[in-house]
Amino acid sequence: MVFSLPVILLLTVPLIKMTTGPSLAMLWETLGDKDVLLAIARSLGLSLTAGLLAFAFGTPLSYLLARKDFPGKKIIEGIIDLPVMIPHPVVGIAILSLAGRTHAFGRFLSGMGIEIMGTRTGIVTVLIFVGIPFYVNTVKAGFESVPVRLEYASRTLGAGTFETFRRVTLPLTWRHMVLGIIMCTARAISEFGAVVIVAYHPMTAPVMIYERFTAYGLKYSQPVAVWLILLSLALFIVLRMMSRSAVQYHR
Amino acid sequence: MVFSLPVILLLTVPLIKMTTGPSLAMLWETLGDKDVLLAIARSLGLSLTAGLLAFAFGTPLSYLLARKDFPGKKIIEGIIDLPVMIPHPVVGIAILSLAGRTHAFGRFLSGMGIEIMGTRTGIVTVLIFVGIPFYVNTVKAGFESVPVRLEYASRTLGAGTFETFRRVTLPLTWRHMVLGIIMCTARAISEFGAVVIVAYHPMTAPVMIYERFTAYGLKYSQPVAVWLILLSLALFIVLRMMSRSAVQYHR
């Protein structure tokens, strides 16, 4: 028990110290700063977009990985886990190298009017990249927690595959999907290294914190940081509550 | 299957494009740059230190969480998962606010000769902060995969608690510990946002990539990024291989 204390202290003391550091007046004042509000709203909006896109594209993949066995499955699973291991600025650089006009794909993108460098599109792309493992792994675990026999039972009762998904699989896993969207969104909000490469502007909250820190020092970056952390904590608490209810059927 | 393709492409194409982008000559030349080698070595060394410290302090906590029920356990588990959700620059700012000389704890630290801002100590602290959830959750899962009945059986055969840990629990979980150290190390290597706040110098590889990107542009940051990514991939492959052998006893 005593041996575990340093870990707990390391994770809690700095956060408590920081959130209690700035005076309430300063926190309030920061809220009046339109740039701060905009940056936080932008972070939340773009991250949620990434979360929803992860839902749209990640759900079929999760189902595939949870239910089917196919050659190369291990490799696909490896690829899904990859983003966690890639240094964050490298992610940004890799995404940027996609869009270079010297390549066919880059020209194709700009021909479509899609710009990555310094755009919301670029930021969302980067955020999906770092967030998708959280969505896919959560939802895959959700699908795996539904015994195949339940789906088989549904089919023996006359329901086709689509009806079975709608009436059995979905009701048992939508909580995992919401959970996955929140996790992906929360991970996206926290991203800085990859975003700062792809787009310094439009400015997300983590970039703003960094800018204020380098320009004005610790004291001036703290209020923004506190507001961002409160947002993250709110998401985190929703997440913990959701994840308890998501497992309730699988005792 | 077709629906899953965009996800797979998003995760692989940028990385492939980037690693195949720079010419071999450029990659070779980069290796001759002493600063680059030093930054990569520093990243690896400090991250490994963080991994080993996570092993030392995280193992008892993991055992506690896997084996005992106590009031507040859910909260401790929540705290362990917290770092994933905290925006990276905020982590750096929070750690820095620990060390401020206006507080008792900050003065205590500097009285001990411990500096955080711009030091290796600071970087390692930040890296443990971001890496510890990976260690604790991996090793906790490892301990949970050993049925309590095996430990009970050992004790009924006359082995005390320490002998039981040494002869039953440890042989069945050391793979998870190695796995946890690698995961924690790999996560630490990839960290940028928190590190750049605490210490721009001594420069770690992700910071160097960022610096080169802002100072000279995409083309000059790529070779360093490729070398760092190769290191990450090497760790990643070891990880995947380890994790298969770690579960082999638990079919």
Next chain:
Amino acid sequence: MIRLDNISLTFPGFAIENIDLTIREKDFFALIGPTGSGKSVLLEIIMGLIPFSSGKLLFKEKDMGQTPVEKRRLALVYQDFALFPHLSVAHNILYGIRYHGIKKDEGHKRLDDLTNILGLKRILDRKPHNLSGGEKQRVALARALILNPAVLLLDEPLSALDPEFHGEAKNLLKQIHQDMGMTIVMVSHNFGDVMYLANRGAVIHQGRICQTGDITTLFEKPDSLFTARFVGMKNIMPARILQGNVRIEGSDAVIETSVVPDIEQGYMGIRPEDIVLLSQGADNPGNSANRFCGTITRVASQGMFVEVRVESGSLNFEAAWPRRYLRDLQIAPGREATIAFSPQSVHIFQHQPY
């Protein structure tokens, strides 16, 4: 009704080979075998959940191999019941009616009937995780029966139940078969249950059929060593057939049998309960051609009967007698005993490799 014609299927490390089976209308058919013999796989093949690699699956003489699961009009009740955890008992039971063109009114009428028969009235609003094992099973049965399936497939219907519910559940299945005139295919590894419920069956071992036919025949005339052991045949001894009589290897004993098979060498088996004790107050079978005098060497209680070993010369017989004999006839190790068994209870079979 259902016919499996030379069906084969290979999994990694396991194969089902050349299965021929005919399940007739209103049969209570049992697929019997040890764990891992492939009997549950057969059920999933019939249901269409697992595709087979060669052979034919016929339903009322029409090829059913390509019919999707949901169109087969078969119902499968799993060992763990596979109730939908997010639906109430009532909604579980009503789940399938819309796919079978059953109107809502009709569905609720059937629900009413079934809940009365199965005693589910009080639990209709509960969720599955609040139910006991016996209740879960009855809900799973109701969910299948409401659709009037042509055939009911049961995967080890009794093994997930606590012993207290065992007898009750067995009676319920028997009643369903009799009252609803349903064709039932059941997988089981418990021969006692099979004897109670089924009229026909097949013994499966390592993906092959050892023997198929009437349950009584399987029980009384197993044609291989494996089936014999599986159905509880004892007193299995290598035997030689000479001039219509059985001669036990390594002994002078000659034993009369009512059916002389056309083989020279094989095994003899006698069910332990067919060996009677000749004694004042005990059974006195009219015709006891096979008599042996010996000494009781072991008496072991098995619940309502006792397992008694009698040594007669170089032969060891194992008999199962009512427990009451202990008290009424002072059965005990060391006592002399004269035993007998009728020629009808002497079974001869060949040793087959599987």
Next chain:
Amino acid sequence: MIRLDNISLTFPGFAIENIDLTIREKDFFALIGPTGSGKSVLLEIIMGLIPFSSGKLLFKEKDMGQTPVEKRRLALVYQDFALFPHLSVAHNILYGIRYHGIKKDEGHKRLDDLTNILGLKRILDRKPHNLSGGEKQRVALARALILNPAVLLLDEPLSALDPEFHGEAKNLLKQIHQDMGMTIVMVSHNFGDVMYLANRGAVIHQGRICQTGDITTLFEKPDSLFTARFVGMKNIMPARILQGNVRIEGSDAVIETSVVPDIEQGYMGIRPEDIVLLSQGADNPGNSANRFCGTITRVASQGMFVEVRVESGSLNFEAAWPRRYLRDLQIAPGREATIAFSPQSVHIFQHQPY
């Protein structure tokens, strides 16, 4: 040898209450009860793996409540055997010797003996996941027995085994008890197994002891409705005791019993195998005071015996007769039958709330 004195323990949603038990040296003691009755918890309390909240646990009259698990000289074999997956069979078996002051030579000698007795020679170098259920069990037994424990505790030793290995494993346990003169405490929910193995036992229900004593007594003279049902007593009818005779409620029938208890109202029970058929060629018990004429209403096969229901006036009797009667005596529904049972087989018990 082991005494539990008024032991209680409360879990969330479950309690063990006021348990008194005495296990004597060389007993084969069975803790019997349905799933969730708390019998396995008792085993873990005796072993010291679960602390109890009040009461005393004595071992050879010395308080053992505070002795750590590893010092108790008891051995526990779990239902799933709990073999160490990373060690070979030999190393599993030798695991405990260093803690019991057994020298290496002596350990290997014992290993040799045990592998001979238990037939483990060929598998000594294998890892546990390559073993069959029966092999795993024998390894787990060897691992415990090599330490010469004072008492062997067995948690449902037979329920994880396939039916094929069941009989063999049962014989092995009996042999270990007899040959090694060991004290054994076994948890089981199968009364058949208990009858075969144990000499004494206790029936547990919802964390309390219903009845404790000789197995034969539990089997033949259950003193509560729960125990009676659990041990397979049938023909349970509410009864009134009048002038030394039993009068069945709602009927004129008067039944003779050999032991008249000192109660006015209670239940009568007769084991189905104690009801005999009076017929040419069947049992003819010397003293049959209780005779009933009736009609056979149902015949159900149960493997080696048949379950027969006989209706006599307003009474329904359930009897278990050898299967042979079907063939030899033409037992069938609709036939008349005269049945009888001796006064010794009429058991009277009070209805107790648990």
